[in-house]
Amino acid sequence: MDISYIVVFGLYVVFLAWTSWKSSKQVESLSDFTTGGHRMGLLLGIGTSVATWVSVASVMGVPGFLYRTGIAAIIGWVAGWFLATAIMPILAYKVRRPEMPARTFPEFIRMRYEPFQKVSYLQLIVAVLMFVGYFIFSHLQVVGFGIVFSTITGIPYEWAIFGFLVFLIMTCTGGFWTVAATDTFNSILILIGLAFGLGAVLAATGGIGNILDAVAVTTAPVNVGGPPMKAGIMLTPEGSFGWGALMAIFMANALGASVAPHWIARFMAPKNTKAAVLQMMWTVIALIPIFICLIIIGLGAKALMPSLPAGKTTDYIMPLIVQQYAPPFVGAMTLIAIMAAAVSTSNSMLLHCGTSIYYDIYRSLFPNREINEAKATNHLRISVFLLGIVAVLSAIKPPMLLAMGFTYVYGAFGAAFMWPVWFGLFWKRMNRAGAYAGISVGTVGFIAARVMNATNPFVVGAALSLVAVLIAVFTTSAPPKEAYEAYFEGEASESTKEVARRIQQESDEKAKEKVALAPGK
Amino acid sequence: MAIALAFWGGSIIFVIVVALILCNKIEASGVKRWGATGSLFSYEKKGA
Numbered sequence: 164m165d166i167s168y169i170v171v172f173g174l175y176v177v178f179l180a181w182t183s184w185k186s187s188k189q190v191e192s193l194s195d196f197t198t199g200g201h202r203m204g205l206l207l208g209i210g211t212s213v214a215t216w217v218s219v220a221s222v223m224g225v226p227g228f229l230y231r232t233g234i235a236a237i238i239g240w241v242a243g244w245f246l247a248t249a250i251m252p253i254l255a256y257k258v259r260r261p262e263m264p265a266r267t268f269p270e271f272i273r274m275r276y277e278p279f280q281k282v283s284y285l286q287l288i289v290a291v292l293m294f295v296g297y298f299i300f301s302h303l304q305v306v307g308f309g310i311v312f313s314t315i316t317g318i319p320y321e322w323a324i325f326g327f328l329v330f331l332i333m334t335c336t337g338g339f340w341t342v343a344a345t346d347t348f349n350s351i352l353i354l355i356g357l358a359f360g361l362g363a364v365l366a367a368t369g370g371i372g373n374i375l376d377a378v379a380v381t382t383a384p385v386n387v388g389g390p391p392m393k394a395g396i397m398l399t400p401e402g403s404f405g406w407g408a409l410m411a412i413f414m415a416n417a418l419g420a421s422v423a424p425h426w427i428a429r430f431m432a433p434k435n436t437k438a439a440v441l442q443m444m445w446t447v448i449a450l451i452p453i454f455i456c457l458i459i460i461g462l463g464a465k466a467l468m469p470s471l472p473a474g475k476t477t478d479y480i481m482p483l484i485v486q487q488y489a490p491p492f493v494g495a496m497t498l499i500a501i502m503a504a505a506v507s508t509s510n511s512m513l514l515h516c517g518t519s520i521y522y523d524i525y526r527s528l529f530p531n532r533e534i535n536e537a538k539a540t541n542h543l544r545i546s547v548f549l550l551g552i553v554a555v556l557s558a559i560k561p562p563m564l565l566a567m568g569f570t571y572v573y574g575a576f577g578a579a580f581m582w583p584v585w586f587g588l589f590w591k592r593m594n595r596a597g598a599y600a601g602i603s604v605g606t607v608g609f610i611a612a613r614v615m616n617a618t619n620p621f622v623v624g625a626a627l628s629l630v631a632v633l634i635a636v637f638t639t640s641a642p643p644k645e646a647y648e649a650y651f652e653g654e655a656s657e658s659t660k661e662v663a664r665r666i667q668q669e670s671d672e673k674a675k676e677k678v679a680l681a682p683g684k
Numbered sequence: 685m686a687i688a689l690a691f692w693g694g695s696i697i698f699v700i701v702v703a704l705i706l707c708n709k710i711e712a713s714g715v716k717r718w719g720a721t722g723s724l725f726s727y728e729k730k731g732a
Contacts, residue, residue: 205727234688242691249699256706260718400687413691437710437719438727444703447696454692653715 168315171495175352175503182348183333183341201264203343203432208442210347211511212429213449216244217353218300218508219307219478220569222457222501227477229461231385233378235402236461239409240570241454243416248447250421255430255439257588261649263663264431268293268424268515269523270666271431275587276598278645278662282527285598290523292579292606293424296572297516298554303568304509305558307478311501314482324558330506331513331551342510343432349503350449356500357456360481363489363497364463371459374466383469385477397465411619415570419577419621422584425515460484513554517547571613578609578624582632588650593632594642600635601628 203211221244228236258264258271265271273286309324316323333345368374378397384390396402401409420426433439464484471480485497521543582601586593609624617623648659707725710718719727 234685237688238691242688242695245692245695246698249695249702252699252703252706256709262717398685400685433727435717435719435727437707437721440703440706440710441725441727444699447699451696653713653718 165491165495167491168495168498171492171499172315175499178348179330179345179506180333182344185344201431202434203438204434205438205441205445207343207347208433208438209445209449210350211343212442212446213350213453214346214353214504214507215425215429215511216248216446216450217350217453217504218569219304219501219505221454222353222357222504223307223310223478223481224567224569225454225457226461226464226481229458230464230480231477232402232404233397233399233462235400235404235409237458238400239404239412240416241458243413244420245447245450246417247420248443248450250417251426251430251443252440254421254427254584254588255443256436257650258427258430259433259436259439261663262655262660263667266431266667267518267523268427269519271427272583272598274663274666275646275650276583276595276642278643278666285595285602286523286527288602289424290519290527292602293519294516294524296576297425297512297519298550299568299572300512301509301516301550301554302557304505304512305554306561308502308505308509309558310479311482311498311505314486315495315498321559324555327506327509327555328551331510331548342514346507346511349507352503353500354453356496356498356503357453357460359493360460360485360489360497360500361456363493364460364467364484367488368463368466374459374463377466378462381465381469383465385471386475387470387473389470397462407618411621412570414619415574415577415621418581418625419573419575422580423573423576424580425511427584428515509554513547513550516550517543520550521546574621574624575606575609577621578605578628581605581625582628586632587647591647591651592636592641594636594639594646596639597632597636600631604628604631
């Protein structure tokens with residue numbers, strides 16, 4: 164291993180440890196741990212949103228799919244994810260409206276649909292679905308981390324993935340604040356690293372013109388010894404997917420990702436509604452240079468290395484190209500950027516995973532159990548770390564390509580949550596029965612369509628979910644005003660505020676203090 | 685290539701337009717808790 168790699172890697176670890184240590188002092192309450200206490204500023208909000216978007220699915224998966232299928236990957240993944248982020252300000256505008264917003268996505272569902280239930284089964288169902296989805300996300304990040312870490316260090320992949328736990332300890336100690344601070348640091352690093360990688364690829368290929376000339380005529384198979392590609396297919400918009408499959412990927416990434424629970428949780432963190440809206444707008448703008456780098460690197464890789472060695476998936480293309488064609492320091496910066504993307508997304512995903520188990524499942528099932536704030540935060544830390552260990556063990560034999568894994572989970576989230584989230588925020592009549600019907604039918608519909616190899620399982624699941632929601636809503640009574648008022652009115656009634664206080668009081672000592680101090684209490 | 689970039693560019697223009705409309709709505713509402721400050725792109729008053 165070159166000395167540049169050791170120096171850059173060492174500096175990265177030191178900076179990450181320092182950022183984590185500083186931000187971990189911010190943790191005071193469960194609200195701080197889960198959503199940053201609803202007081203996040205714009206800069207940190209943009210940093211954490213950018214880093215969450217830029218995961219291994221984007222920095223390794225997108226160049227991998229560009230390498231495999233050509234510019235179709237821009238429509239399927241890049242445009243899909245950008246459209247998702249473009250829709251997000253509309254959701255953020257509503258989610259961050261209440262005076263006492265929810266702290267987790269399942270709690271948001273509970274406050275909107277089951278505000279008077281002592282134990283909310285809807286919250287439990289959503290938490291279980293979230294747990295499964297985020298575990299898969301975390302697993303994929305660990306796979307990406309392992310590929311890069313083994314490339315940098317030369318340690319076999321099966322052992323390299325355990326290095327992830329060191330980063331997890333550093334980034335999950337302070338919950339949301341640590342995740343946000345390290346994410347912001349990682350975002351800057353990702354941009355610099357990818358710019359270095361772009362420079363190396365442009366220098367090696369001789370420029371964009373040469374790259375396009377090469378991919379326009381290439382017939383080289385993806386792997387050495389594989390079937391040859393059709394000449395010119397890499398520059399056709401549908402690539403080797405066909406329009407049906409490509410639109411399925413685009414829609415799952417766009418509509419599914421926009422209602423993914425971790426994004427709804429991100430909208431709860433900013434200081435106010437406008438900060439939440441601006442956060443997503445600036446995130447899109449900040450992502451543009453990052454994705455330009457990824458697109459050029461992905462296509463440039465095909466020009467530089469027409470076929471991958473047998474047995475390597477296209478997820479390996481980025482580290483292989485960087486190691487082979489970039490000077491050591493540039494290569495080190497780029498690979499550290501990829502690792503930063505894996506760490507910054509996985510810590511966030513594991514935080515959601517741990518929170519759904521501890522906060523939304525355990526504490527919902529045992530609402531009368533005595534709660535100690537410090538103990539609860541520690542339990543959450545331990546849950547996150549244990550989940551990290553399981554994610555590492557599950558990554559020893561990775562079963563699917565990184566970007567495609569994300570598309571499956573986003574598709575499932577979209578089919579299950581799209582109508583309960585959109586109708587819940589924009590339609591007062593949307594009620595509890597509609598949410599149960601939408602989530603259960605959407606989930607089952609997506610899984611059934613996937614098992615039956617439907618071209619667009621997301622559309623099948625979402626369409627069935629819509630029918631189920633409409634039937635359920637129009638055959639049952641309207642919801643109480645305490646369920647929807649906070650999302651529609653500037654000033655909610657006292658009874659609505661009381662419901663929000665009671666729900667949060669059950670699981671947060673700080674909230675208890677707020678109730679005691681509140682005027683008229 | 686142009687079709688792929690149009691999909692992407694369209695999303696970028698869409699988010700800017702949507703964010704401007706929403707910030708305008710927040711300003712029109714005058715609700716300080718939502719971030720109405722009198723300035724379209726500012727979400728809190730200086731020194732607040």
